[in-house]
Amino acid sequence: MRVISNPVPLLAGCLSLCFLPANAQGPNVPPAAQIRISASRDAKVISGVATVTFGDGLHAYQNPPTQSYQIPVKLELVGPKGKLSAKYPAGTLGSVGGDPTPSRLYEGKVSIPFSVKLSKPMHAGEIKLRLSYQQCTEQSCFPPSSVLVVAKLAPAKSKKG
Numbered sequence: 001m002r003v004i005s006n007p008v009p010l011l012a013g014c015l016s017l018c019f020l021p022a023n024a025q026g027p028n029v030p031p032a033a034q035i036r037i038s039a040s041r042d043a044k045v046i047s048g049v050a051t052v053t054f055g056d057g058l059h060a061y062q063n064p065p066t067q068s069y070q071i072p073v074k075l076e077l078v079g080p081k082g083k084l085s086a087k088y089p090a091g092t093l094g095s096v097g098g099d100p101t102p103s104r105l106y107e108g109k110v111s112i113p114f115s116v117k118l119s120k121p122m123h124a125g126e127i128k129l130r131l132s133y134q135q136c137t138e139q140s141c142f143p144p145s146s147v148l149v150v151a152k153l154a155p156a157k158s159k160k161g
Helices: 008-018 020-024
Strands: 032-039 045-053 059-061 074-079 082-086 092-094 103-107 109-118 125-133 145-153
Touching: 032 125, 032 145, 045 125, 045 145, 074 082, 074 109
Parallel strands: none
Antiparallel strands: 032 045, 045 109, 059 103, 074 125, 082 109, 092 103, 125 145
């Protein structure tokens, strides 16, 4: 009979095997996100499109989600002060994690039109949006996360003439 005098290496090996399935599901690479914006003539309304690209094999849940437990993609205004309205597109139907009920998912590239009604006019500066999401593979989901997306509003060029 062999007695193990130092069980730490054995314990470390067992623990690494315990975490293997979570690491084997693939990297939780944040989606690529960008926004294009333009201002209204009175500079109190900013309109734009947020384009989000999810990596191969990853999806997120549409807004509003199909099931109450799903965490949807969401845009939030970080600055300047105002009220954001987004028109989330319908996702594609897909089966997730063996659930017999299909869910609406965002995969690949998704465009989300939005508008921001500002509390005061803005002729130049930055619009900051937070994109919240939960990415999933077909088998499991990663923890919810978010990315900050920034776009500059260029000053309007003066018309000569």
